[in-house]
Amino acid sequence: MLCHAFVTWSLGGRAARSLARPVAMVRHVTQLGQHPAPSHAVAHISDTHFLAGNRRLYDAVDTQANLERALHQLERSDIRPQALVFTGDLADQGEPEAYARLRAIVEPVAARMGAQVVWVMGNHDERQRYAQGLFDEEGSDEPHDRVYDVDGLRIVSLDTTVVGYHHGELTDAQLDWLADVLATPAPHGTLVAMHHPPIPTPLLWAMDMLELEQQDRFARVVAGTDVSGVLAGHLHYSTHSLVAGIPVSVAAATCYTLDLSAHERLLSGVDSGQSMNIVHAYPDRIVHSLVPIAEPVEVSGFSTEHRAAIEAMTPEQRLEMFSSKTSPFNLGADTATETPQ
Template sequence: MTAFSQHPPADHLVVHLSDTHLLGSGRQLFDRIDSVTPIRSLMERLVASELPIDALVFTGDLADRAEADAYLRLRDLVEPWATQLGAELVWVMGNHDEREPFTEILWREEPTMEPRDRVVMLGDARLIVLDSTVPGYHHGELTAAQLTWLAGELATPAPHGTLLALHHPPIPTPIELMGLIELDDQAALAAVIKGTDVRGVLAGHLHYSTFSTFGGVPVSVSAASCYNIDLVAQSSKILAANTSAVSASLVHLYPEQVVFSIVPMEDVEDITSYDASYRPMIEAMSPLERREMFSNKNSEFNRRSDQEQSGF
């Protein structure tokens, strides 16, 4: 396939979702939020896109009350889609989850109260899952033993680098109440990943999409797939949430860069589109012909697009 950009194609693509908060017995959150339909809608769109997805990564708070039936609902919903996509399915613990049912149902392993850390290889890229949960509490921490284990794993670089996935993001939040349940001793984690092949950190927990850096490494926090916090709520409220901005993220790993992109969960109507049948025609053009066709504002293509209000 002909490249249209100076950049090579991405080596890897990860779809990052978070905070599904499913309940058991088909119940809805707050008796009004359907947590299943947005996930199903996104999975259908991913299949239709035919994107080469390496992994589906869910960064915690998978079951709102850690009910076995909620984990079963989520597993039975997502696993067939992951198989159809040919994607690795990666589950990460969140503060609403409990290790024993999480391990037994989602990881299909013997129940345990040990931190649910693991390494998943996505071809030449490495994904390290960190369990930042504290049993019985909502704040996060990584124990000294976990950090020692992480340092040992990172001592050997992966060919295409490493992504970390954990629930509690190691970044500030403008929502004061969320600061009460943030990840403790973030500097300790920064010290471990400094100078390693870690290329990005994926997290959830905040219930809004945001981006930052941590120890020089980019951080992407996925919004929740059920409800999200209003960052500009009225001053009379110290926290407010609604069902807007429900989204996931695409994580493209390029040879030298990592790119994070937000994708709405719901299916929406196109306002314009270009059929894939145009690709062979574009590939047959020389670079100069493509420049004149698509960049020149006076080209026939752009004049027609302006008239139809459907240009780039």
């Protein structure tokens, strides 16, 4: 199913834009367990840190190759995301050419997948260049907050940046605007995408200096609303918490990550462990799954050629074939060539 919509309205003295482009529904498959199929799938990608001229970050990290690998993995998979959400630090130095190249790489892939692209400001981004490079708008030094409609799932892009600084803040006007947006529930609930996560960072003491300030104010606004999850970045490692009882998921970076076990280092950035998250939305919950960005070596597997046979089995037959420890499958049958009966 494809949907088109474009709505503009004014809330609390701030312009809010609802953007909706053609999106692909999650591919239907037979559910083998007790839960229904998710209504939405969203790819959560963060901290690309592109540089103009495709320069290597810290003369070491090929940020473009890492992102292209992530997008390739998505496109060849069965995940079929309906939106690609980038939670900030898109361009390491806010360079116009970096935004142009990022957009040129992401948008064609998103179009082929039928996915919307949701951009979010980060502390390394520059507001005017961000608006010009990614939205073809003049932009200003005011916060860039937007509302996206992804086939009934509302995604709010919230700008937590402070001009000239690396820590995060939300102004009174932004919080009033957010409260107005959330006053009307969306058909499939709301995800808030922001760069600075509203959570503590116990494994990264130094990052407390660059946190989102006055997180309690944000918590009061989202409490009791239809917000089912908060997506964030900034930390360069994956972590999870709650704010006002709402799940918060921080995606690790595609550029480089942090070694949280480094001895005698306040921060230790490493060119390894890059990943993205996949968010699946259900009527009563969301599920976050971490997907490593890598060329893995398979050591065990089961071919998709058996999907039809599995779907044709009764639940009892599936239990006997795949759950029973004494079944031919679990005793070592050659599943690459033998179809389950």
